[in-house]
Amino acid sequence: MTRPDTRSRRQLALMLAPYLVGLVALVLLPAVVTLALAFTEYDLLRPPTWVGLDNFTALVDDPVFRVSLTNSLVFGLVAVPLRVLLALGLALLLHRRALGVGSARSAAVLPTAVPEIAYGLLWLWLLNPLYGPINQLLRTGGENGLTALGRTPPQWLTDPTDARAAIILMSLFTMGETFVVLLAARRALPRDVYEMAALEDATGWDVFRRITLPLMAPVLALLAVRDLIQSLHFSFVPAFVVTDGGPPPYATTYLSLFVYRNAFEYLRYGYAAAVTLVMILLTVAAVLVQWRLVRRYRAFYGV
Amino acid sequence: MSEPGLVLDGVSAAYRSSTVLHEVDLAVRRGELLVVLGPSGAGKSTVLRVVAGLEPVTTGRVLIAGRDVTGDRPGRRNVSMVFQSYALFPHLSVAENIAFGLEVRDTPRAVARERARVAAESVGCAALLDRRPGQLSGGERQRVALARALVREPDVFLLDEPLSNLDLALRVEMRAELRALHDRVGATVVHVTHDQTEALVLADRIAVLRDGRIEQVGTPDEIWRAPASSFVARFVGSPAMNLLPADGPVRPAGNPPPGAPVTETGRLDLGFRPEAVTVAGADAEGTPATVDRVDVVGEDAYAYLRLAGGEPVVARVPAARRPDRGAAVRIAVRWADVHVFHAGSGRRYSP
Numbered sequence: 001m002t003r004p005d006t007r008s009r010r011q012l013a014l015m016l017a018p019y020l021v022g023l024v025a026l027v028l029l030p031a032v033v034t035l036a037l038a039f040t041e042y043d044l045l046r047p048p049t050w051v052g053l054d055n056f057t058a059l060v061d062d063p064v065f066r067v068s069l070t071n072s073l074v075f076g077l078v079a080v081p082l083r084v085l086l087a088l089g090l091a092l093l094l095h096r097r098a099l100g101v102g103s104a105r106s107a108a109v110l111p112t113a114v115p116e117i118a119y120g121l122l123w124l125w126l127l128n129p130l131y132g133p134i135n136q137l138l139r140t141g142g143e144n145g146l147t148a149l150g151r152t153p154p155q156w157l158t159d160p161t162d163a164r165a166a167i168i169l170m171s172l173f174t175m176g177e178t179f180v181v182l183l184a185a186r187r188a189l190p191r192d193v194y195e196m197a198a199l200e201d202a203t204g205w206d207v208f209r210r211i212t213l214p215l216m217a218p219v220l221a222l223l224a225v226r227d228l229i230q231s232l233h234f235s236f237v238p239a240f241v242v243t244d245g246g247p248p249p250y251a252t253t254y255l256s257l258f259v260y261r262n263a264f265e266y267l268r269y270g271y272a273a274a275v276t277l278v279m280i281l282l283t284v285a286a287v288l289v290q291w292r293l294v295r296r297y298r299a300f301y302g303v
Numbered sequence: 304m305s306e307p308g309l310v311l312d313g314v315s316a317a318y319r320s321s322t323v324l325h326e327v328d329l330a331v332r333r334g335e336l337l338v339v340l341g342p343s344g345a346g347k348s349t350v351l352r353v354v355a356g357l358e359p360v361t362t363g364r365v366l367i368a369g370r371d372v373t374g375d376r377p378g379r380r381n382v383s384m385v386f387q388s389y390a391l392f393p394h395l396s397v398a399e400n401i402a403f404g405l406e407v408r409d410t411p412r413a414v415a416r417e418r419a420r421v422a423a424e425s426v427g428c429a430a431l432l433d434r435r436p437g438q439l440s441g442g443e444r445q446r447v448a449l450a451r452a453l454v455r456e457p458d459v460f461l462l463d464e465p466l467s468n469l470d471l472a473l474r475v476e477m478r479a480e481l482r483a484l485h486d487r488v489g490a491t492v493v494h495v496t497h498d499q500t501e502a503l504v505l506a507d508r509i510a511v512l513r514d515g516r517i518e519q520v521g522t523p524d525e526i527w528r529a530p531a532s533s534f535v536a537r538f539v540g541s542p543a544m545n546l547l548p549a550d551g552p553v554r555p556a557g558n559p560p561p562g563a564p565v566t567e568t569g570r571l572d573l574g575f576r577p578e579a580v581t582v583a584g585a586d587a588e589g590t591p592a593t594v595d596r597v598d599v600v601g602e603d604a605y606a607y608l609r610l611a612g613g614e615p616v617v618a619r620v621p622a623a624r625r626p627d628r629g630a631a632v633r634i635a636v637r638w639a640d641v642h643v644f645h646a647g648s649g650r651r652y653s654p
Contacts, residue, residue, distance in 0.1 A: 190388070190390065192386045192388050192390035193390050193391075193392060195355075195357050195377075195384075195386070195390070196384070196386065196390040196392075197403075197407075198356075198357065198376070198377045198378060199355055199356075199357075199377045199378060199380075199382065199383060199384055199404075200378060200383075200403060200404035200407050200408070200455075201376075201377070201378020201379065201407065201408065202378070202403075202407040203407070206407045210392075210395075210403070210407070211392060214394040214395075215393070215394060217394075
């Protein structure tokens with residue numbers, strides 16, 4: 001078998017075509033248009049007018065933009081490590097064959113399979129300060145609507161800090177994909193290395209610290225960066241459905257919600273496009289980090 | 304018997320529902336190198352894994368240095384093991400790999416590194432300490448795995464086919480080094496292999512395993528000269544020993560062993576190695592045979608013969624005087640070179 005001849009090359013091009021058409025028409029062109037719109041003023045009704053860098057100077061001075069950028073970054077830096085840690089913990093707990101492990105694995109993946117809006121509505125009920133099961137649980141043993149320690153239970157939907165925590169809490173349970181990847185990664189590790197460690201009487205903590213963690217580090221790092229990129233997007237539905245960007249002042253307004261509001265509620269499409277550009281730049285930065293990690297681990301393991 | 308290094312007392316082991324070891328009794332003296340030899344699936348590796356505690360026993364006891372360790376977890380048995388795959392930690396340097404066992408046992412880092420260096424020197428891989436396993440050749444990995452086993456001075460070394468992943472030249476070299484290392488260190492070693500040459504060269508004693516049962520335990524000389532069963536006789540030696548019914552076509556020359564009239568009964572087999580067969584021209588004395596095929600291996604040639612009744616016989620002849628394919632020849636053996644076995648049980652016949 002040598003290089004594909006003209007005929008098979010034509011077949012390959014034909015098979016690739018639908019994907020390429022979709023990519024260009026549905027992703028690349030809109031992206032370029034958005035990029036261009038970032039330098040215009042556009043309300044979706046009248047034709048856009050060129051305003052140069054005005055949108056960006058306005059962004060720098062916009063306190064709401066700064067709040068949403070901070071919110072997004074904090075969400076990413078707190079929620080993503082927690083998600084990966086939770087997924088890792090579950091993967092290490094459930095990688096062996098044992099009674100009930102299959103059901104437990106399904107349960108771990110299940111929240112990820114629930115449609116996002118339904119998931120959001122479910123949490124709206126769970127988090128209800130008065131009737132929600134979470135706070136009912138926290139109030140057990142306490143009196144006068146306080147917790148057993150005599151504190152006020154978290155006001156998930158009205159207190160800014162509690163609301164941010166609620167969004168992070170929600171995002172933890174949708175780590176099904178991360179869990180599946182880590183489960184597969186753990187099961188792919190060689191068994192004899194663990195038997196070797198058992199012969200040396202290594203403790204569970206030593207095995208985790210000296211063997212499992214370093215061997216899974218490449219996968220963990222890649223998943224963390226992937227989740228970091230994804231966190232720009234998966235903060236949208238919870239903030240939109242559960243907290244509506246509030247409580248004031250904009251406690252759970254993330255970049256994605258900020259873009260949505262500006263584009264479709266305030267009809268400032270050009271302004272929203274400028275924020276989208278910022279999000280794209282953040283994503284590119286994360287992808288660069290990812291590339292460096294991949295190259296480093298390649299050199300490290302000589303693959 | 305001198306101090307026991309390792310004793311298996313009626314040990315059985317099962318994998319899932321099938322029994323892979325059947326009440327194995329085995330005693331290894333302190334400082335002895337015992338080779339467990341057997342075909343694939345005989346349970347050789349299971350013997351090691353049971354000693355190491357990686358596989359539970361269903362019955363019986365395991366004693367290491369006189370201590371009953373049957374219920375102890377692997378880390379408490381003070382054994383070290385070289386896996387067939389070497390099981391090196393890919394993310395650790397050679398020095399860290401060797402020092403691993405010391406460091407998880409809370410030996411100070413500097414001491415652990417120094418002992419790792421000494422162990423590496425004793426197997427000739429001191430130059431590799433800063434490399435990672437991915438950068439090593441098969442032979443180098445093998446040395447690192449050995450150094451890791453050596454560094455902790457355990458009661459028993461368990462080697463699971465450590466030479467099987469090496470090419471032939473390297474295997475011969477490592478075999479000699481392993482023997483020299485054992486003579487120097489004087490440790491109790493259980494070495495598992497399916498390679499009979501390796502077993503004969505390395506071992507103080509050999510235990511031949513078949514289907515989870517011990518067929519024979521003995522020195523290489525005993526295994527070679529007085530195989531306890533036709534299985535041992537045919538498994539050790541290449542090409543395998545010839546085995547023919549005692550009342551068959553081949554009548555050895557000389558004095559038969561005393562006792563029963565061996566050739567009269569149909570319940571005995573005669574075994575003789577290819578080296579014991581003399582091949583002469585068609586006009587000589589002996590059993591007539593035709594030459595099926597001749598394999599030449601340097602100075603030697605192995606003639607695959609067929610007797611009048613269709614029975615196959617292999618004979619070793621000098622390559623220079625090998626018979627032609629299809630030639631008619633006469634073969635002869637002497638009683639002195641013949642082993643007698645019971646045909647049914649395969650056990651060695653003793654008058």
